[in-house]
Amino acid sequence: MNKNIAVFASGRGSNFLAIAKEIKKGKLKCSLLFLICDNPRAGVINKAKKMGIKVILESNETRIAEHIKREKINLIILAGFMRILSKEFIRKHQNRIINIHPSLLPSFKGKWGIKYAFDYGVRVTGVTVHFVDELIDHGPIILQDTVKINTNDTIHSLEERIHRIEHRIYPKAIKLFLEGKLSLKGRKVKISN
Numbered sequence: 001m002n003k004n005i006a007v008f009a010s011g012r013g014s015n016f017l018a019i020a021k022e023i024k025k026g027k028l029k030c031s032l033l034f035l036i037c038d039n040p041r042a043g044v045i046n047k048a049k050k051m052g053i054k055v056i057l058e059s060n061e062t063r064i065a066e067h068i069k070r071e072k073i074n075l076i077i078l079a080g081f082m083r084i085l086s087k088e089f090i091r092k093h094q095n096r097i098i099n100i101h102p103s104l105l106p107s108f109k110g111k112w113g114i115k116y117a118f119d120y121g122v123r124v125t126g127v128t129v130h131f132v133d134e135l136i137d138h139g140p141i142i143l144q145d146t147v148k149i150n151t152n153d154t155i156h157s158l159e160e161r162i163h164r165i166e167h168r169i170y171p172k173a174i175k176l177f178l179e180g181k182l183s184l185k186g187r188k189v190k191i192s193n
Ligand code: GRF
Pocket: 009, 011, 012, 013, 014, 015, 016, 079, 080, 081, 100, 101, 102, 166
């Protein structure tokens, strides 16, 4: 049976769109039941509407949890969701929430991962998809990919490359979850074939 997923986003929604497109193409076998958005001005709202996906404009966690329960959501996908979820919410949905972060964790946690890496001057940064635990940008790592920083890069050219990788790696991680290929041993994620 198809698993039910929900995406939580607050901004532009390029990751949301990449995921929704993979589902539409039949490459990700699941039902994307709704988008939770806490920002009425977010670009992601129109993207969801265009794709025919239900938008729930909500920032109240208790009500969000009700939607998750009612629609029997198996996987919560954070894609630029700028709200910190409570410990209770995370515990309740343990190992069913994943996040994407635009750096090679544990380096450059926080809101501006791309900029922190660029300003620091690292030669290699990247993208991380991880399970969400009670600490910020900390949970068990599912997939990572690297992105080289060239001397002629600007923050914008770097951002563009990072996003391109994100749009590839996030659907890949979701697919592994949906196919039941991820298992956890402590903070290590095992990927089976
Ligand atoms: C992405 O860079 C993601 O890694 C971070 O927030 C950004 C969201 O971008 N968590 P978008 O809204 O999906 O375009």
